[in-house]
Amino acid sequence: MAENGSNERDAEIAELLKGAVDLHCHSGPAAMPRILDHHEALLDAAGAGFRALLFKDHFYLGVSHCVILEKLVPTDVKLFSGLALNNASGGINPHAVNHAINIGAKIIWLPTLSAQNHLDQLEGQGKTFPKTAKRMLPPEPLSALDATGRVSDATKQVLDLIAEGDIILAGGHLPASELIMVFEEAGRRGVKKLLVNHPTYIVGCTDDDMKALVELGAYLEHSIGMFVEGAGKIFGPDELAHYIQLVGPERTILSSDLGLRGSPRPLEGFRQIVAMLLDLQISPKDIRTMIGDNAAKLLNL
Structure with a gap:
């Protein structure tokens, strides 16, 4: 009897994953030690009936990988990528953003590993963060604000390019106070697609x-x-339920942020989170909204 129940639950999860979208897939090649590459991530997603994958790397623009992979390995999964504005891309660099958008980037992340806030968190609060496989040059701290505490001219130019390209602006690892200022400015400049990455971390x-x-x-x-x-679990089901209730499923997106060696594959993460949502008595409609529909909307799918 228990086995039947387990089979039914697995089938329910598999059905809910059809049409899912992962906006935060950390497959390789990468400077970070990854458990799978983009090809393997695509095959996993295709096998589960995902609608789209978006590859994120802290150091490079992955659009070319997407174009070639889609051509060489035809599936029903759409592949996307974008650019993180860290030191490797020249920081908050309008030229890099302009190029990224012109060749098909769907998202620009404000600084992540190079953000002043990220570095402060690691140093001042003793927080740990995954390390690159090989030692990199010391980061130069980045902020979206200028010396007077206002949104910098370079950031404003990047916001204008994102607005014109109608792509996603993601907050990266900027602190909440800075993010609110940048998103207010983004709204004034016509940016329509705003995404806050792991707001509580x-x-x-x-x-x-x-x-x-x-x-x-x-x-x-x-x-x-x-x-x-x-995957170095930080939060539990109660926190997840609270975060969803706080703003509603219609403003919540669940993305894997998985791919690091020693962690589950992104697909396994999706299976686990759907099981957790079902245990929390979240409706199938709301689950689909959070693991697929909202992200699909941001990608114009």
Whole structure:
């Protein structure tokens, strides 16, 4: 009897995963030690009936990989990527953003590993973060603000390019206070697609910050890897339920943020989070909204 119940649950999860979209897939090649490459991530996603995958790397633009992979390995999964504005890309660099958008980037992440806030969190609060496989040059701290505490001219130029390209602006690892200022400016400049990456990790959002960002039109992207077993779990089901209730499923996106060696594969993370959502009595409709529909909307699918 228990086996039948387990089979039914697996079938229910498999059905809900059809049409899923992962906006935060950390496959390789990468400077970070990855458990799978883009090809393997694509095959996993295709086997589960995903609608799209978006490859994220902290150091390079992955659009070319997507174009070639889609051509060489035809599936029903759409592949996307974008650019993180870290030191490797020249920081908050309008020229790099202009090029990325022109060749098909769907998202620009504000600084992540090179963000002043990221470096402060690691140093001042003793937080740990995965290390690159080989030693990199010391990071030069980045902020989206200038010396006077206002949104910098380079950031404004990047926002204009994102607005013109109608792609996603993601907050990266900037602190909540900085993010609110940048997203307010983004709204004034016509950016329509705003995404807050793991708001409760590194970014440091309070409940009020999350509500303020959603009022500015943002979606909150929670990292599945922070809730599931085998990935250095930080949060539990109660926190997940709270974050969903805070802004509603219609403003919540669940993306894997998985691929690091020693963690589950992104697909396994999705399976675990769907099981957790079912245990929380979240409706299938709301689950689909959070693991696929909201992200698909941002990608114009």
